[in-house]
Amino acid sequence: xxxxxxxxxxxxxxxxxxxxxxxxxxxxxxxxxxxxxxxxxxxxxxxxxxxxxxxxxxxxxxxxxxxxxxxxxxxxxxxxxxxxxxxxxxxxxxxxxxxxxxxxxxxxxxxxxxxxxxxxxxxxxxxxxxxxxxxxxxxxxxxxxxxxxxxxxxxxxxxxxxxxxxxxxxxxxxxxxxxxxxxxxxxxxxxxxxxxxxxxxxxxxxxxxxxxxxxxxxxxxxxxxxxxxxxxxxxxxxxxxxxxxxxxxxxxxxxxxxxxxxxxxxxxxxxxxxxxxxxxxxxxxxxxxxxxxxxxxxxxxxxxxxxxxxxxxxxxxxxxxxxxxxxxxxxxxxxxxxxxxxxxxxxxxxxxxxxxxxxxxxxxxxxxxxxxxxxxxxxxxxxxxxxxxxxxxxxxxxxxxxxxxxxxxxxxxxxxxxxxxxxxxxxxxxxxxxxxxxxxxxxxxxxxxxxxxxxxxxxxxxxxxxxxxxxxxxxxxxxxxxxxxxxxxxxxxxx
DNA sequence: TGAAATGTTGGGGCG
DNA sequence: ACGCCCCAACATTTC
Numbered sequence: 001x002x003x004x005x006x007x008x009x010x011x012x013x014x015x016x017x018x019x020x021x022x023x024x025x026x027x028x029x030x031x032x033x034x035x036x037x038x039x040x041x042x043x044x045x046x047x048x049x050x051x052x053x054x055x056x057x058x059x060x061x062x063x064x065x066x067x068x069x070x071x072x073x074x075x076x077x078x079x080x081x082x083x084x085x086x087x088x089x090x091x092x093x094x095x096x097x098x099x100x101x102x103x104x105x106x107x108x109x110x111x112x113x114x115x116x117x118x119x120x121x122x123x124x125x126x127x128x129x130x131x132x133x134x135x136x137x138x139x140x141x142x143x144x145x146x147x148x149x150x151x152x153x154x155x156x157x158x159x160x161x162x163x164x165x166x167x168x169x170x171x172x173x174x175x176x177x178x179x180x181x182x183x184x185x186x187x188x189x190x191x192x193x194x195x196x197x198x199x200x201x202x203x204x205x206x207x208x209x210x211x212x213x214x215x216x217x218x219x220x221x222x223x224x225x226x227x228x229x230x231x232x233x234x235x236x237x238x239x240x241x242x243x244x245x246x247x248x249x250x251x252x253x254x255x256x257x258x259x260x261x262x263x264x265x266x267x268x269x270x271x272x273x274x275x276x277x278x279x280x281x282x283x284x285x286x287x288x289x290x291x292x293x294x295x296x297x298x299x300x301x302x303x304x305x306x307x308x309x310x311x312x313x314x315x316x317x318x319x320x321x322x323x324x325x326x327x328x329x330x331x332x333x334x335x336x337x338x339x340x341x342x343x344x345x346x347x348x349x350x351x352x353x354x355x356x357x358x359x360x361x362x363x364x365x366x367x368x369x370x371x372x373x374x375x376x377x378x379x380x381x382x383x384x385x386x387x388x389x390x391x392x393x394x395x396x397x398x399x400x401x402x403x404x405x406x407x408x409x410x411x412x413x414x415x416x417x418x419x420x421x422x423x424x425x426x427x428x429x430x431x432x433x434x435x436x437x438x439x440x441x442x443x444x445x446x447x448x449x450x451x452x453x454x455x456x457x458x459x460x461x462x463x464x465x466x467x468x469x470x471x472x473x474x475x476x477x478x479x480x481x482x483x484x485x486x487x488x489x490x491x492x493x494x495x
Numbered sequence: 496t497g498a499a500a501t502g503t504t505g506g507g508g509c510g
Numbered sequence: 511a512c513g514c515c516c517c518a519a520c521a522t523t524t525c
Contacts, residue, residue, distance in 0.1 A: 237496085356496070395496090407525040408497050415497090474498085478525060 009100035010181045011035040014042070014090060016112075018105040018135040018254035019067045020214040021074065023171035025133035026103040031175035035100060038181045039071055039079050040093065043193055046085035049111070050304065050386055053379035055348040056252075058203050059212050061195035063253050066213025068190070075178040081188040087119050094128055097181070102128060105135035105254070108294050109386045110301035138168045138258050138291055141298035151299040153401040158295060159288040171259045205346035210249065210382065217250035221261060225268050232279040239340075239351035240424040245283070246349065248383035251290070258287050293391035296401055304374070304390040311488045312399035316480050318367040326467050327362050328376055330430075333466035335442050336416035337361045339429035346429070348382035353419050359396040360410040365473040367480060370397035398481075406481040409474050416442035432462045 013030045021027060030037045041064055044051075052060065068079035082089050094102060102123055107116065120130045134140060139162050144152065152158035197203050211219065224245040228235060235243025250256045262284065269280045297303045307313050326332050330341035340354035350358070362373045374393040378384045394400025398408075420426055423441030427434040433444055435455035440447035444459060445466055452459060459465055 353496085360497095404496075405525090409525090411498060471499095474525095481525085 008035055010038050010097050012038045012040055012090065012094060012097070012099050012102040014040050014102060014104040015067065015079070016041075016104060016107055016254075017252065019063045020217070020255050020257070021067075021070055021174035022214070023135070023257045023260050024105065024174070025135055026105045026131065027178070028172060028175055029103050029131050029133065031178050033101065034179065036179045036181040037075075037077060038093070038097060038099070038185070039077050040090070041067075041079060041081055042086040042089045043081070043083035043188075044086050045083050047111070050109070050378065053381070053384050054197060054202075055206065055380050055382045056384050057195040058197065058206055058348070059210070059249055059253060059382045061190060061193070062212035063255060064190055066215065066255075070214060074174065075180065077178055077180045078187065080185055081190060081193070083188060083193065087115055087122075090119060091122060093185075094123065094126070097183070097185070099128060101131065103131040103133070105133045108136070108141060108298055110297070113298075135257055136254060137294055138162065138262060138287065139165060141295045144291075144295060152292070152295060155289065155292050155402045158292050159285060162288060162291060168259045168262055170263060171257060206348050206382065209347040209349065212249070212253070212255070214255045217247065217256035220245070220247055220250060221256060221264055225264060229265070229268065229279055229283065230272070230275055233282040236282070237353045237419050239354050240420045240422065244352060248385075248388075249349070249381075252383050252385045252388075258290070261287065290388060293385075293387040296391050297387040300401075303394065304386055305371070307370075307397075307399035308394050308401050309399050309403070311484060312397070314487055315369075315399070315484055316367075317369040319369070320366075323366045323467065324362075324368050324372055324376075326464070327358070327366060327368070327373075331464050331467075332361065332366075333445070333464040334361065334412040334416075334470075335423075335426040335430050335433060335444065336412050336420060339420075339426045342429040344377075344380050348380065350381075351425075353415075354425075355392070356396060357410050357412055357415050359393060361412055363393075363397045364406075364409045364477040365412075365468055365470070367477060370394060370399065406484075407478060409477060411470060411474075413442050413470065430463070433457060 011030050011033050013026055018024055018026065064079065064081070071077045071079050080093075082093070090102060093099070104116070107113070116132065120132070123130050141151075143165070144158060144161050146152060146157070146161070152161065210216070224247070228243050228245070231243065235241055247256060247261065251258065251261075265280050265284060269276050296308070300308060307315075327337070327341060330338040330345065332338055332341075336354065337358050340350050340358045343354070344350040359370075359373055362368050363370050370393045374389050377389055377393070381389075391400060395403045398404055398406035416423075416426065420442070421438075423436075423438055426441055433441065433455070436444055436447060436457065437451065437455075440451060444452070444457065444463060447455070447457075447459075457463060
């Protein structure tokens with residue numbers, strides 16, 4: 001009877017990286033409160049480090065568009081859009097509307113944690129109730145502990161510990177009703193935020209490749225379950241096949257939760273038997289790597305800026321913008337590397353196997369600082385995610401937790417021949433060498449003149465000669481690594 | 496979630 | 511027939 005008194009003070013439901021209605025604990029809490037709800041998204045224009053990159057902004061625009069439509073259709077609630085320093089915007093809105101409570105789902109980036117902690121204290125100080133919920137992770141970073149009570153620095157024991165915890169709860173569906181707050185509020189228009197590229201509009205490839213939003217995420221998951229899961233363990237390494245889930249950007253923006261994925265997989269395994277089982281295990285472990293990245297970032301907040309292994313701070317990087325730029329533009333002369341970089345530029349995404357290859361190439365063959373690579377990925381990936389990006393780059397560089405040892409240097413030719421054996425992937429993204437026979441598709445510079453001529457390819461003109469020699473670059477990288485070790489030994493000896 | 500260098504073995508060509 | 515050498519093919523070690 002008293003549940004929806006018009007005079008009841010409102011609850012602010014603050015959307016952040018949880019742009020969905022289903023399995024959204026903050027939204028469920030808002031519904032359960034019975035209070036009128038103000039749905040808010042704040043564009044953070046005050047952020048200094050790690051402001052959203054171009055590809056992410058494109059995605060955000062469409063995801064907010066979808067969320068706004070869903071809120072309106074389902075609940076008759078408008079998504080209020082404001083920009084500025086989120087702390088100030090939320091505080092001001094709470095005062096403006098005499099809000100009784102503010103609810104949100106947690107973010108785990110160090111700056112967001114600090115901000116939310118301050119905001120929570122300030123709101124409570126003014127007698128406003130706050131609620132923060134977990135919508136983004138299977139397990140909270142502080143929940144997973146070693147025997148000794150510390151945090152994990154190695155993946156396998158981390159994931160084992162996760163699996164020993166109670167399974168994540170079954171994700172609830174979106175609540176039936178939310179009570180709208182009827183007083184009109186000034187809102188920005190989404191188009192005013194300039195999130196979409198213009199002059200030039202480089203987003204054509206993104207539009208072809210993606211459907212941002214909760215419905216798009218659900219469709220993507222269903223497609224993966226139907227088409228790719230049963231051969232995931234093998235197929236996931238093949239960039240020439242559509243064998244991965246491509247859920248990463250949806251996960252980043254919270255259009256789907258890892259809990260929803262976990263349970264969808266579980267249902268599939270229960271009905272599908274063993275062939276699904278081992279593949280599902282492999283896929284769940286990928287969710288595990290995501291959890292591990294968040295675990296690392298939470299407990300080592302400098303992860304995006306600083307090498308996890310201290311000795312790596314002394315690594316003799318070869319700071320040469322020309323090399324970095326050739327890598328960014330996909331003009332290294334190594335087809336598998338260039339294909340990956342061009343896929344990234346065109347679609348805002350790159351196959352995971354190829355990410356490892358291009359990252360290894362930048363850090364080891366070109367000896368450019370992993371932070372340069374991380375910054376480029378940050379700007380160009382639609383799934384750019386601070387925890388995943390920092391942890392993964394450090395993993396490849398060898399500077400991270402449980403990282404690949406530095407001497408593990410991918411051979412871009414062998415990797416290409418192994419995982420893109422017929423060259424389909426390379427031909428798609430590096431069309432100028434498409435006419436080369438399979439034998440030379442991953443090493444055009446070894447093709448005899450006759451073959452080059454028949455393929456209509458002038459090496460060094462139509463397609464670059466290799467930027468560096470593989471064997472020489474490999475040896476140089478190993479030497480640089482050795483110098484790091486010697487420095488450490490010397491320092492220890494001197495100390 | 497590598498690759499290259501080095502070591503070992505065994506079949507077969509050949510004098 | 512026998513020993514020698516060559517060199518795949520595979521295993522181990524090293525970076």
